[in-house]
Amino acid sequence: MTPAPEQTLLVSERFVSLQGEGVSQGQPAAFLRLGRCNLTCTFCDTPYTWDFENYSYDEELSEVIQDELVAWVLRESPGRLIVTGGEPLIQQKQLAIFFATLDRARQETGGLLEFIEIETNGTVKPRPELEARVNQWNVSPKLKNSGEPRERAVRPDALGRFAELDGAYFKFVVRDEADAEEALGLVRSLSLPTHKVxxxxxxxxxxxxxxxxxxxxELALRARVRYSGRMHLELFGGGRGV
Incomplete structure (x- = not known):
């Protein structure tokens, strides 16, 4: 019998590694990378999750039954689950069901799972039932350097909601001073908390x-915001499964 769509997630890959970016850099975690994205950033390091002109959809993505993913997380997770993409919130209805199932299974089995992070581009407003299950949101709003027009990349209603969540942090990909100024302009216009940028x-x-x-x-220090390295590139050189 074919499972109902809400009983599956569209998955690109899953692996255990160290968080390479952001405020939890260095934390061991199980990573669940979901397929599809609503943006097409030029610098994207995971185009195989969405660029099906250059990658095979059938080879790259799989509909995986949620029970299988729950078992994998509880078996492999070192206590932290990071859901990334692609853009995970495209599947947030299914994710809410997945997290609820995962929590029940954790309580029944005594499995180790203490912390859930979601990595998102900040264009999709999270559902309340998802907010209740997620400890940390790693929000990465896209600037002009992504190649995306502002009206697609910046959704004030969604970013405004993330700004209200205690567990949300805002990570901007920056190359130069122009990028830094654009990011700070966005921070000011949306009243994002600077201590979480x-x-x-x-x-x-x-x-x-x-x-x-x-x-x-240097630009981060000048702006009085945090700096994030990309530890996985230093340790593993990038690629999949890291």
């Missing part, structure tokens, strides 16, 4: 990071 260098590999990191760190 991070600048992160655009980089596809350790060489890019080494070249751009010091300048972006």
């Amino acid at each position: 991070l600048f992160m260098p655009e980089a596809r590999d350790a060489s890019d990071l080494k070249e751009r990191g010091p300048r972006v760190a």
